[in-house]
Amino acid sequence: MHPSTHAYEHGTDQLLRPLLLSLADDDFMLGYRDSEWTGIAPMLEEDIAMSSVSQDEIGHARALYEISVEMGRRATSDEEYGGSPKTIAREVDALAYGREKTEYHSSWLAEHHRGDWAFTIARRYLYETADEVRLEALSGSACTPLANVLTKVRREERYHTMHLRTWLDRLAASPAARPRLLAALHSLWPDALGFWEELEGEDSLVASGAMPLSSEAMRERWLTRITAELEEHGISGPDAGLTPRTGGRRGERSPGFEEFWAEVTQVYRLHPGATW
Amino acid sequence: MVATKTITPEEEVWDALREVDDPEIPGLSVVDLGIIRSVRSGEDGIEVEYMPTFTGCPAIEAIREVIEERLRPLSERVSVRVTWEEAWTSDRISEKGRERLRMGGFAPPPREGLIELRRATKCPYCGSHDTQMENAFGPTLCRSIHYCNGCHQPFEGFKPL
Numbered sequence: 001m002h003p004s005t006h007a008y009e010h011g012t013d014q015l016l017r018p019l020l021l022s023l024a025d026d027d028f029m030l031g032y033r034d035s036e037w038t039g040i041a042p043m044l045e046e047d048i049a050m051s052s053v054s055q056d057e058i059g060h061a062r063a064l065y066e067i068s069v070e071m072g073r074r075a076t077s078d079e080e081y082g083g084s085p086k087t088i089a090r091e092v093d094a095l096a097y098g099r100e101k102t103e104y105h106s107s108w109l110a111e112h113h114r115g116d117w118a119f120t121i122a123r124r125y126l127y128e129t130a131d132e133v134r135l136e137a138l139s140g141s142a143c144t145p146l147a148n149v150l151t152k153v154r155r156e157e158r159y160h161t162m163h164l165r166t167w168l169d170r171l172a173a174s175p176a177a178r179p180r181l182l183a184a185l186h187s188l189w190p191d192a193l194g195f196w197e198e199l200e201g202e203d204s205l206v207a208s209g210a211m212p213l214s215s216e217a218m219r220e221r222w223l224t225r226i227t228a229e230l231e232e233h234g235i236s237g238p239d240a241g242l243t244p245r246t247g248g249r250r251g252e253r254s255p256g257f258e259e260f261w262a263e264v265t266q267v268y269r270l271h272p273g274a275t276w
Numbered sequence: 277m278v279a280t281k282t283i284t285p286e287e288e289v290w291d292a293l294r295e296v297d298d299p300e301i302p303g304l305s306v307v308d309l310g311i312i313r314s315v316r317s318g319e320d321g322i323e324v325e326y327m328p329t330f331t332g333c334p335a336i337e338a339i340r341e342v343i344e345e346r347l348r349p350l351s352e353r354v355s356v357r358v359t360w361e362e363a364w365t366s367d368r369i370s371e372k373g374r375e376r377l378r379m380g381g382f383a384p385p386p387r388e389g390l391i392e393l394r395r396a397t398k399c400p401y402c403g404s405h406d407t408q409m410e411n412a413f414g415p416t417l418c419r420s421i422h423y424c425n426g427c428h429q430p431f432e433g434f435k436p437l
Contacts, residue, residue: 063332
């Protein structure tokens, strides 16, 4: 893939990396976590839906990793930009599976185990609404390849948000499900706020236009939106003084990550360089 | 005197592409699906830009390879590239492509920019609008599952995107 004209030249891949990887790693982790519902979701329709949504997330991660790989190639090679699709696919795999745990930029919100169905829906609701705000802003990024991919991804994500909002409505209205939903939201608020942790080099990312909005500005937009939405269900947003749980964007991994990671990377570690 | 290379006419490339079917929907060519963004043929060979339907489609590389394979006899240098510079939308499916979908038992996507899940989809078997969506998600990312109350036939729809 050739990104079209863009403002980013030599060296800028390092600047863009935390931005591209935070987006990609989030989708990658969550895609894996929720794909664990395949075969055991509460009903057949949800089995298919959750598998499909997870496949989307993994695909979005792949497209974003590709941009990161290509940016890196641009910066390190004087040859005409490019590489064979197979070479790029191998580099994407290395990025997805081959980094040290501290080199990931995912939010803890995306890393958690799927939990029960109410937890899955609560987490996905917080994630999808946050992602919606993030994609909205970043599809205007000065990094053209990123803006292009996100414009496409946004259209696909509408199915996710519609699906999630339907489930939120249902669980919030069910006497049996509502307490579980509320408990899950309560436990997740610090991670949802931590999702918006400032990225490495964010000042430069904002100044260069790669991020049209800062993480803080996006968080405010997201909070306003979901607070109003949750209010319709009689659910209150996070307490004003709540401390965000941060660290994910800077290499700290959530509890339980070790075990999860061992499973995700098992095949890659057994057969380095394998293609499938 | 510069040696002249044979240049394949672009129309010939398009004709060849019309013979390449989507792997999931036999009879529906990549041209009618609207995923070919551009074709360029010149002294440097053939260059094709291909825009995938869904970002997460697992068939992206497989489709790229099938296209490349089909064009190889036409030129010494064939390059098929995936592009995101322009987003594929379901409005790019041609009239013939929509007919092929119907013949394959798939409801073509509604022609409108906005995704609307509650709209009744016309049954590709009996034409009834008395149908219901069973699932917005289906066996592949680009398909949804429906049921026709008219002829009691389950069917799939191609998602609007």
